[in-house]
Amino acid sequence: MAQTKGYKGVGMEGFIARSYDKNAQKYSSEIYRDWARRLARLAPEGSNVLEIAPGPGYLSITLAKLLRCKIVALEISETFVSIARRNAQRAGVEVDVRQGNVSAMPFGTGTFDLLYCTSSFKNFSEPIKALEEMHRVLRPNGKAWISDMRRDVSDDEIRDFVADSMGAKGIVGMFMRYTFRKTLRPRAYTGEQFREMADRTPFRNIEIRNNTMDFEALLVK
Numbered sequence: 591m592a593q594t595k596g597y598k599g600v601g602m603e604g605f606i607a608r609s610y611d612k613n614a615q616k617y618s619s620e621i622y623r624d625w626a627r628r629l630a631r632l633a634p635e636g637s638n639v640l641e642i643a644p645g646p647g648y649l650s651i652t653l654a655k656l657l658r659c660k661i662v663a664l665e666i667s668e669t670f671v672s673i674a675r676r677n678a679q680r681a682g683v684e685v686d687v688r689q690g691n692v693s694a695m696p697f698g699t700g701t702f703d704l705l706y707c708t709s710s711f712k713n714f715s716e717p718i719k720a721l722e723e724m725h726r727v728l729r730p731n732g733k734a735w736i737s738d739m740r741r742d743v744s745d746d747e748i749r750d751f752v753a754d755s756m757g758a759k760g761i762v763g764m765f766m767r768y769t770f771r772k773t774l775r776p777r778a779y780t781g782e783q784f785r786e787m788a789d790r791t792p793f794r795n796i797e798i799r800n801n802t803m804d805f806e807a808l809l810v811k
Contacts, residue, residue: 647674
């Protein structure tokens with residue numbers, strides 16, 4: 591049986607994944623620290639935690655330094671799996687990075703206390719099924735925290751985010767602005783569109799907040 595394609599568009603493998611790793615490490619460290627501090631408040635010490643689509647793994651690495659917990663990361667890209675494992679080893683933290691598809695996760699029902707997914711939900715080819723799988727692998731009262739770019743973000747907001755939050759200038763800044771506007775935003779959802787999808791799943795406690803560039807959703811099983 592052919593495996594269902596996990597992501598819309600071109601997958602991040604090889605040179606593309608390695609370039610993303612370099613940019614993420616250079617421009618996104620403060621974002622990862624902010625996300626990790628917020629995630630640490632959602633789970634007690636000793637929790638089983640899952641990151642979905644970790645890319646190069648910097649968020650889980652940052653969280654592992656803040657919270658004593660068992661972190662598993664599920665990534666569909668073979669290149670990113672290798673990069674994330676290497677980055678965790680270099681950082682001296684334990685993150686169990688595995689390859690797999692969010693629409694058919696290789697975990698038992700009720701495995702995790704907390705899961706999180708950042709900047710990737712727009713790329714999932716089966717978003718409803720992905721949410722159903724998130725619900726399945728969570729324990730009762732477990733939490734799913736999802737953050738992704740808003741489809742209704744403006745060109746000016748993208749420009750300010752790239753310059754101020756990411757600190758990307760010159761040619762790199764131009765490339766990032768183009769990528770946000772022409773590649774990522776067309777795939778993205780508004781917060782309301784995400785809520786409509788979440789309402790079709792077993793999750794019943796759903797909170798959505800719109801930020802400048804993204805929406806964030808907290809879903810409780």
